[in-house]
Amino acid sequence: MGSGVVSWLMRIGESKPDSAHDPVDNLAIFIILLCACIIILGLGTGITLLVLTGGKSSNILVFDVELFFTYFLPPIIFNARLQVKKEHFFKNLMDIMLFGAFGTLISFFITSFDINFVFYTAIGAIFSATDSICTLQVLNQDELPLLYSLVFGEGV
Template sequence: MAASSLWDELVVAASTGGSSGTVVSICVFTAVLCLCLVAGHLLEENKWVNESITALIIGCIVGALIFLLSKGRNSHILRFDEQLFFIYVLPPIIFNAGFQVKKKQFFHNFLTIMSFGVFGVFISVAIVSAGFYWLLPKVGFGKLDAVDYLALGVIFSSTDTVCTLQVISQDETPRLYSLVFGEGVVNDATSVVLFNAIKNMDITKIKSGAVLKVIGDFLYLFATSTILGATIGLFTAYVLKALYFGRHSTDREVALMALMAYLSYMLAELLSLSGILTVFFCGIVMSHYAWHNVTESSRITTR
């Protein structure tokens, strides 16, 4: 009874907000993350269960326990905003992927990656949009505009390869890993351009040059995002070499690299570019140039 009463108090405190509610939410969230890390480590060599599935199962179990113990009342002790993911969680993941990617393998398959990430998205959008055009009226939805069908096609064609990459080993299948990851990065840029083009499209006044405009917008977004990321990466490498941060503290070197990478992502979002592309290529450039301008201890830390 005492444990149940304490749990009810914690859930009520978390759901009503305030400082105590925030503390409870963060404690539960941190404990679940620690549990996922430990379970993922213990099951690392298991070929049937990977870290993503483990985290998914743990999340479902914890959510079900919270729901049952609170008897369905005030069970939302932690609300995960999508802005929290895109602003704070996603940039470090993409930067680390760019920093650790096998560059030779990635650029060797660059044309194949572009084929999947660009032409593959166009094909997927056409198929998904046609599928919605055929399916939605049959399940009771009213007839939508052509722009709405195209927008749905773009949304469902925008894929996230994070879970897929958890299953693939970069060391055992480097080519497959680089193809899947590269397609996910290029897919982001293509989907953003297509969605913006469709959102601003007037289907009654569509012109023959609309397709060329979409292609031009994609090339502009891809080029500017890549250049921005590479420029910030090169600038960081120059600052590290010129000022030699490591002579006083290696922590400053690592902190500068991380903060400059985050700055590249936020600048790209501010300029309506692809933050994922920018921070990815920033990571590639930093791993090739900035990494060689830091001290040995910083190299060990960043690897």
């Protein structure tokens, strides 16, 4: 693996005409520089927080769940609602309802099987209702309109 990286870096240094530059090389350089900038920014922020707090544990950057659910999540859901193509959604409404009802019930029973019934059934219901949101992030609405509208509707 080391020799492959070295040969790749040597190819980058070779002089080529502008039209012969490999776009993969340019993208790789961009990603490497972006990662380096993120690491340097993270190290700088961490060192600054350590110096300011005297080396003790800092609670400056703590994730506030209530803040997220109150202010950040509603605009995300509202934006997803505006992005969906309504004709695909309403054309497949019956399938969406079936997927939503039966999928949630199946996921609920699988998740909450053979554990403390009261506490973990609530967890199973929550997990089964939010799994489709992750799927929507990888689907392209223009390429797969039927699948996108079914998953979006089931998630809603």
